[in-house]
Amino acid sequence: MSLPALPPLPEAHEQFLDSLLKHLRDDERFVGLAAGGSLLSGTVDEYSDLDLISVVADEHYAAVMDQRLQLSAAWGTLLSGFTGEHVGEPRLLICLYDNPLLHIDLKFVVAADLAERIEDPVVLWQRGTVLTDAIEPGDADHPMPDPQWIEDRFWVWIHYAAGKLGRGELFEVVDFLSFVRERVLGPLALVSAGHLPRGVRRLETNVPDFAAELRGTVAAYDATSCGEAIVQCVRLYRELRDRLAPAELVRRHDAERASVAYLHQVMAAK
Incomplete structure (x- = not known):
């Protein structure tokens, strides 16, 4: 795997990303994968979770959202997974994987959703320039204390x-x-x-x-x-x-x- 401008990752994290990228590349419903959090800031260590954004083609989004738990189970040894309504983000799937044991947050969006964001994610993979085209026109807007x-x-x-x-x-x-x-x-x-x-x-x-x-x-x-x-x-x-x-x-x-x-x-x- 060739990740863009990222520092070396712990072996478990790199192993998971390698596997996930292969699955996504082989599935025509997906058009890209981006990351935020510690992967974006370059602070991933062995205790880090991964905040990942799976970008779905518009025409397949509804079907993928219906199947996302089954999909996530096919992407690794899923121990448990649940949706993120409790944190106000129903598009989020919070997962615990084994082999390697990792906490992975998977958010499912379409490319247009990237226009409104709290941080500028790092693009790990995309078909053509679909993710960068969606990200570049706008700026991230992280909520600040009032x-x-x-x-x-x-x-x-x-x-x-x-x-x-x-x-x-x-x-x-x-x-x-x-x-x-x-x-x-x-x-x-x-x-x-x-x-x-x-x-x-x-x-x-x-x-x-x-x-x-x-x-x-x-x-x-x-x-x-x-x-x-x-x-x-x-x-x-x-x-x-x-x-x-x-x-x-x-x-x-x-x-x-x-x-x-x-x-x-x-x-x-x-």
Whole structure:
């Protein structure tokens, strides 16, 4: 296999791609294969999954979508596969293969779908120039954090977490802390360092100093630990907000004061 401008891949990943490309080339219903994620960024390691985009000829798309689970089973030793409605992407098939053991995300699209995308995929194979023709006219548009959206909600979330802490619902607090790391702190920290806002993915590598501080938001199942973790969330959010806030940001000062005061009141009662 000759992959375009990619660094060396782990043997298991290269083996799977070799096999998949052979299947697709031999099936006239498919017109190309592209990749995103770590394959695009050149960061594939032995623990990586593969984010692949199988491009189907328009006239065969409906039939392929009906048969995609059976097709994916024919492309390797499929242990399990399911569709991606839970992540808002019904075109996605999430697969676990064996021999080699790999997590593979397969998205099935037609070429025109490539015009709207969050990243510019690397084309691994195509018939003619059908994929590059669909990609080149437009630009990728990765969703970015909306500072006002976050500010409008953050202090309400802090009040909610404080209430759960006061009631002793510590599993709820632990879940809340994970949510804030994934939806607020991780994305803002990555953006502040010039990276795309992909939750907390590769945070330890891309923003190691921030990752060290973020450890303070990982609580034990203990009321004191949970309270301190919420306080750390507040501190880190304030720092990131001040660093990234646009001039027009409307700060919810009253909500901030009230929710933080309530948090400390609850913590003092524990």
